[in-house]
Amino acid sequence: MTRTYALHAPRRPSRVRPYGITRGRTAADRFLGVERLISTVEFDPQRVLGMLPETAAVYEACRYPRTIAELATGLALPLGVIRVLVGDLAAVGRVRIHPPAADIPDRHLLERVLRGLDNL
């Protein structure tokens, strides 16, 4: 009896594990739009001591949830810098990046984003 084999069996490189792919996809796709809310996780003043001044400023500001736009305005830093600092803090669990707003964001949030953008 003849056996046949699929010419290109679906496979993925063995060193890339499934959970890893998920993490990679998440991080490589995570765009922090100006409306994304960021909040500090369990603020601890001791932690500020070891941080760069800009990082510490984001960590402190986000004790009250802030949008990316508000952080850029409030700290007078370009959006790209805020995205880097938030990414670094989120990677070590110091801040939480809220999920993207639902299809219809609430009016209050939109007004805050608008104000933040106006002030950039």
Added chain:
Amino acid sequence: MRKILIVGAGQAGLQLAHGLLLAGGYEVTVMSQRPASEIRHGRVTSTQCMFGAALEMERRALGVDLWSAAGSGHRIDGLGVSVPGPDAAPAINWLGQLSQYAQSVDQRLKMAAWLELFAERGGTVVINAATVSDLDHLAALYDLVIVAAGKGDIVELFDRDAERSPYSAPQRSLAVAYVHAVRPREEHPDTSAVRFNLIPTVGELIVIPALTTSGTCDILFWEGIPGGPIDTFDQVADDPAAHLAHTLELIRRFAPWEYERCAEAELTDPGATLAGRYAPVVRHPIAALPSGRLALGIADVVVANDPITGQGSNNASRAADTYLAAILAHGDRPYDQAFMQATFDSYWARVAVCTAWTNAMLAPPPPHVLDILGAAGQHQDVADRFANGFSAPDDFADWLLDPIKASTYLAAVTAR
């Protein structure tokens, strides 16, 4: 841990980022203008054909080959040249054999996967269209900032090096279509080969077997002399179907020997076409930011050649390889201006001949080049040497770029 920021998620930026991550001891951040999923499902951004040496460098840096020839079914084993004659058949028509296979993986596929793998391996990815102001602030937070994004405002931070840039205007209009259903050339049905069709006074049609998100495909790539009959893709802008129809009509008219196998071509996806032009340029490698801090350019930020010789991605790989070695060898010393200049100088030493060759290909061929193209049809050694020069272009300095050495070599070959 030394902190390195790489702005740009293309061949050079991501190859270098992976190389540093695998070497260990570096905190590497890649800033990409677009998220991986947008890169993967967006419009094509490039043509590419990476030859053996450049593929080896990227595999070494990545530590993995995501599109091995065996796994992907994609490899390129030959490089052919055709030049039209008085009738429909080409007067020059030959195929050189590559000693190592080449590959053309659509950068949408490759860069999306490399960016995801980089994040998975612990690298930091930031999605952001970098501004000068971003870089200026970030340069204070990182030990080294490398600019690997060949397009956009920040490239303007790097001044043109007039001495090394013979052209100030685009030398070709570029029109690209990724297509399925192109057959191999009839005369070599079993060899997957990139084909250079040189049409004097008109331009070049380059056909590159490739791998895209929907599997193996071919790239139909017209390079048109400005103002000539190929430089007419403006009239089909934003209409991919019309772009393909125009591509095929120009093939039928100027490279009829290629038409039959392309006649049933279908676009691989709605984003499969691209048209544009740019002036080849060499730039000074160090940008001074408003604060006085420095950023180092890499690959096509500093050396952007016309794609006529298919060397862009190869040079990006050579650049990443050079910069990786320089950074690793530098240990914990500061990445100062002297380091940046020396790093670029080592890169330039590797691509100066390639740049001269690419610029020479944009001009009408001198007699000794025509002699070589003719002789390659009679002597397989000449065809093979020409083909393998795409992997190691320095060899061209010893014959193709030098009339005297060229005639000495041809005399030796024909005397055999």
